[in-house]
Amino acid sequence: MKMITAIVNKRDAGEVCDALSAEKFSFTKMATTGGFLQSGNVTLLIGTEDEKVDLALEIIRKHCAQRMEPMPSIINAGVPAFGYHQTEVLVGGAIVFVSPVERFEKM
Ligand code: 2BA
Numbered sequence: 426m427k428m429i430t431a432i433v434n435k436r437d438a439g440e441v442c443d444a445l446s447a448e449k450f451s452f453t454k455m456a457t458t459g460g461f462l463q464s465g466n467v468t469l470l471i472g473t474e475d476e477k478v479d480l481a482l483e484i485i486r487k488h489c490a491q492r493m494e495p496m497p498s499i500i501n502a503g504v505p506a507f508g509y510h511q512t513e514v515l516v517g518g519a520i521v522f523v524s525p526v527e528r529f530e531k532m
Pocket of ligand 1: 432458459460461462463464466514515516517518519520
């Protein structure tokens, strides 16, 4: 058994969850925050049999897009008189970790 931890853009999360449910995956959806941008994303915990890992990754890949997200940075030591400069950073499609599960129990 494996645990897939997938961090996805919140705008893609609905479609990914619907597609995972349609293929009968069990998963937990958590509202999370990216450490760098400090903006909301969604983390899915998907516990599944080894044979279904590739299908889960295919679903995630299919429904997660790469996007440029604004990265607000205050320049000139944050003195508003000097103005604010906004740059962008490429985010996603998805960040995925696949870990072995030593033991699974439902009590
Ligand atoms: P954030 O930490 O908010 O990062 C958003 C995007 O900012 C990243 O996209 C990456 O393009 C950029 N970025 C992150 N840290 C950076 C840094 N120190 N310097 C320059 N640019 C940086 P993604 O790589 O697609 O990551 C999307 C989200 O996935 C991340 O949001 C974070 O929540 C999660 N993530 C990514 N890598 C991770 C890792 N190794 N461990 C845990 N979570 C991770």
